[in-house]
Amino acid sequence: MSYAPDGRPLALVVVESMRGNTEAVAHVVAQALERVSYGVTLHEVGDPTMPTGRLDTDLVVVGAPTHAFSLTRPSARADAARHGASAAAVRTGLREWLSEVTPAHGRRVPLLAFDTRVQRARRLRGAAGPRACVLARHRGFAVHRRPGSFMVADNVGPLLGGELARAEIWVTTAVADLAPRPGRQHEPVAAAR
Numbered sequence: 001m002s003y004a005p006d007g008r009p010l011a012l013v014v015v016e017s018m019r020g021n022t023e024a025v026a027h028v029v030a031q032a033l034e035r036v037s038y039g040v041t042l043h044e045v046g047d048p049t050m051p052t053g054r055l056d057t058d059l060v061v062v063g064a065p066t067h068a069f070s071l072t073r074p075s076a077r078a079d080a081a082r083h084g085a086s087a088a089a090v091r092t093g094l095r096e097w098l099s100e101v102t103p104a105h106g107r108r109v110p111l112l113a114f115d116t117r118v119q120r121a122r123r124l125r126g127a128a129g130p131r132a133c134v135l136a137r138h139r140g141f142a143v144h145r146r147p148g149s150f151m152v153a154d155n156v157g158p159l160l161g162g163e164l165a166r167a168e169i170w171v172t173t174a175v176a177d178l179a180p181r182p183g184r185q186h187e188p189v190a191a192a193r
């Protein structure tokens with residue numbers, strides 16, 4: 001384990017969001033992780049201070065909006081920019097970030113993914129969360145549980161009632177399964193073998 005200066009395990013939350021809905025879920029997820037004893041940093045994809053390369057953390061949580069049944073691509077983000085999304089939001093995406101990161105050498109780093117999508121398309125196949133899981137697994141992360149998916153009313157939102165509460169329950173339940181459990185002191189992974 002690596003620990004925050006105050007001794008808590010570390011969680012990195014990374015979110016892509018055009019219209020703020022996925023970002024709102026990410027903030028609830030980050031707060032829920034804090035409540036169960038993680039030291040959390042939250043970054044928007046494209047933030048110049050984003051960690052890249054080998055990630056030395058105890059948990060990664062990624063979230064993104066579903067575009068065309070998957071993670072966004074540059075063409076879809078350009079389209080979103082024409083319809084009012086900010087330049088910063090469309091510069092890059094979670095797909096690109098995941099292609100630049102791996103777990104730190106010798107570390108088992110669990111990763112959870114979630115997406116937002118429109119309610120009317122909920123039965124259609126394909127969404128950002130499952131795609132993020134596939135990419136993260138290829139990069140060597142220990143993808144944990146099924147992705148979370150939270151519904152918006154339409155392309156610009158808002159999130160449906162109850163979805164933020166559902167996000168809190170989703171992440172709290174997911175990390176409860178993780179070993180070693182947050183809040184306890186553990187030997188570093190390499191030394192424990």
Ligand SMILES: Cc1cc2nc3c(=O)[nH]c(=O)nc-3n(C[C@H](O)[C@H](O)[C@H](O)COP(=O)(O)O)c2cc1C
Pocket residue numbers: 016017018019020021022023064065066067068069070076079080116117118119121122152154155156157
């Ligand atoms: C270009 C575009 C394509 C989209 N494609 C899908 C889709 O395939 N399935 C879906 O459920 N929602 C789709 N949506 C709706 C987005 O998932 C929704 O805008 C997003 O959840 C809002 O999150 P954000 O506010 O964080 O950007 C699409 C939206 C846009 C703008």
